[in-house]
Amino acid sequence: MDFILNEEQMLLRDMAARFAADARARQEKTPEEPGRRWSRFAELGLLGLTLGEAHGGLGGGGVETMIVAEEMGRQLLTEPFVPAVAMVSPLIGELGSKDHHEQILPRLAAGEVLVVPAFLEPEARYDLAQVATIARADGDQVRITGRKAVVLNAPQADLLLVSTRSAGATGAMEGISLYLVPCQAPGVSLRAITTLDGRPAAEVNFDAVAVAATSRLGSAGTALPAIERAVDRGIAALAGEAVGAMAALLDLTAEYLRTRKQFGAPIGKFQALQHKLVDMRVALELARSVAAAAAMAVDIPDAELRRRFISAAKVQVTRSGRLIGQAAIQLHGAMGMTEEYGAGRYLKRLVVIGALYGDFAHHLERFAATAEPAGLPN
Template sequence: MDFNFSDEQQLLADTVQRFVRDNYSFEARRAILQGKGGWSRDMWQEIAGLGLTAINVPEEHGGLGNGPVETMLVMNALGEGLVVEPFLAAAVIAPVFLTRIGDKAAAEQLLPNIASGERIVILAHQEPQTRGEIDHVATRAEKSSGGYVLDGLKNVIIGGGAADELLISARTSGRTGDTDGVSVFRVDPKAAGVTLKDYGTIDGLRAADIELKKVTVPASALVGAEGKAFAAIEAAYDHALSALCAEAVGIMKAVNATTLDYTKNRKQFGQPIAKFQVLQHRMADMFLHSEQAKSMSYLAAIKCVDPEAGERRRALSAAKVIVGQAGRFVGQQAVQLHGGMGMTEELMVSHYFKRLTAIELTLGDADFHTQQFIATGAN
C-alpha cells in the first residue's frame, strides 16, 4: 500500500505545521487559556482563513470536499501545538454529520457558515451513561402541536460553550440503546429551558453540560428524517475516532522531540543524560510506540469510511487501543525522564501528557475498544 501523500496533501500538512509553529507557542497557548472563555475566536478565524474549517464540507456548500486523510494531517499538526479551539467538534463531527444526514435545507443553511468559520455548530450527543456506547440516548423529544418538546441532559460536550448553534440528539421513539428512533434537532443555546454549564477539562479544553427542560422547538428544527439520525451520528463519530488517533500521533511526535532535547541538555555526572544507554533504550521504545501508533492512525483514516460496518468498527477499535496504549507509554516515560519537573505547569510535557490521557478516555477507552474488537471478530 502506498503511504506517500500527494503534493496537495503534503502542502496542507506543511502549511498547518508552519501556522502552529508561528502562532501557537507555549506562551501563546497559555494566554489563550487565561483569556475569556479559554479559547480564541480570533484564532478560530485564522484557522478558518487557512481553509481548515472547510476540509470536511462538500464543495457545493463552499468547502474543500476533502476527507479523513486530510483531516488526519491537520490533526497531526494541531496536536503538536495542543490547539484548544474546538476543531474536532466544529470542523469534523458537525460537518460530517450534516453531510451524511441528507437534509438539504440544513446543509444549505449551516455548512457554508461552518466552512467559513463564521458559525460554530456543535453536535451534542454524549450523555452521562454514553461512554463508548453512542447508541445510548435517553434524552426525549415528544411531539407537540407544530413541533417537539425536548427533555434530557447532555454532558461533557467538548466545545459546547462555544456553540452558536447546537445539534441535539433525542429519542423520538424506541428505548435507550436502540439505533432506530434517534433524531437530531437544531437548538439555540440561549433558548428558554436550555441550561448550559461551561467548564475547563483536565487537558485545557472546554466542555459543557447541557440540560434541556421542556425545550420547545418547531418541526422545522428536525434535521433529516425523524428517528433516522443514528447512521449519520455514527459516521461523524467514526471520523472523530480517526481524528483523535491522528491528534495523539502529533502529540507523541512533539513529546519525543521535547524529551530528546531535554535529555541532551540535562547533565548528570558531568555529561548529558542522553548518553546513558538505559535512557537511550527508553527513548527508542518511545519512538517505536509512536511509529506503531502512526501506522494505526493511517489505518483508521483509511477505514473510517469503509462501507463494511464490521471491518470499519474492527479497524477503528484496533487503532484506538494501540494509539491509547502508545500515548500512555510515551507520556509516562516523558514525564519520568523530565523528573519532578515533568508534572509542573511550566513545562509543555505535562500538558501533552494530560491531553494524551484525555484522548485515551474519549469515545471509549482501551478496555472498551478491546471488547469491541473482540465482538466484531466474533460476528
C-alpha cells in the same frame, strides 16, 4: 499498507504545521479570544476541509482531517476542529436538508457559526444508543427534554447537534433522531467545565426546549448509523491529534536528554535512557501506523470493517500515549511535573484523548466483536 501523502496532502500538512506553530506562539505571547483564532482557521479554509466545494469546502476526507489534527496536537491547540469539522460538518452534509446545506454549511466553513455534537449522556458510558433525551412533537414544533454529559466546546457554540429519542426504549437501536438546537434557546442550560487538558466543555440540560420540526436532520428515528459514523470520524481525527502530541513529546524528551548533564556528560549518553527513548519511538510509530489506517477507513462503506480499524487505532493510540507520556515524565524527573514545562501538558492531552468516545477497554471489546477483514482497499 502503502501510505504516502500526495502533493496536495503534503502542501496541506506544511500549511497546517506553520499555522499551528504560529497560533501557539501568538497564544503564549499574547492570549487572544478563541473566536479570533477560529476565524483564522476559516481564513485558511480549514473549517471547510470536510465539506464539498458546492458548500464552500475543500472536499477533504479522513486523511486530510488527520493531517490537520496531527499538527494541532503537536502544538496543543484546543480549538473545536475535531467535533465541528471532523464530526458535525460531514453529518450535516449527509443528513441535512437543502435549507440546512444552504443556510448552515457555508456559515460553518466561514467560521460564522459553531456547531458541536451532544451525543453522550451521563448514564450511557460510551453506548451511543443509550439515549434518554426525549423529543416529543408539539404541533409544528418539537420539545426536547434530557441531559448531555461533557459536550466539548459547548460554551463557545452557537448550535448543538443533539441526539434524541423519538421512539422506543432507552438502548434501542431504532428511534433516535438528530436535532439542531440553539444554545440560547429557552430551556437550555449549561454547566461549564474544563477538561483535564484545558478544553472548554459543559454538561447541558434541556427542559422542554422548543425547536422547529425542520431542525431535524434526516428521517425520524433513523439517525444512529450516521451518529456512529460521525463518532468514528472523530476518533480517527483524535488518533491523528494524539500522534502529533506524542511526536512533540518525544522530541521534547530527546532534546532534554541531549542537554541535561550528569557526571560530566549528557544523560542521553547513558544506555538505559537510550533504551527508554527507543521504546518511545517504537510506540509512536505503532500509533502513527494505526492512525493512518483509521484515517483511510473512515470513508469506506463497510461499517464493521470501519469499526474494526477505528477501534484498533484507539486501542493502540491509548497504549502508546500512556507509554510515551509516562516515560517522558520519568526521564524528565521533577521538571516533567511542573505546569510551566510542556511535558505534563502533553500527557494530560493524551490522557483526555484516551478517554474521549470510548476508552481502551471499550474499544478493545468492540475490536474483538468484529470479524477479521481481508484488509483495506488500496
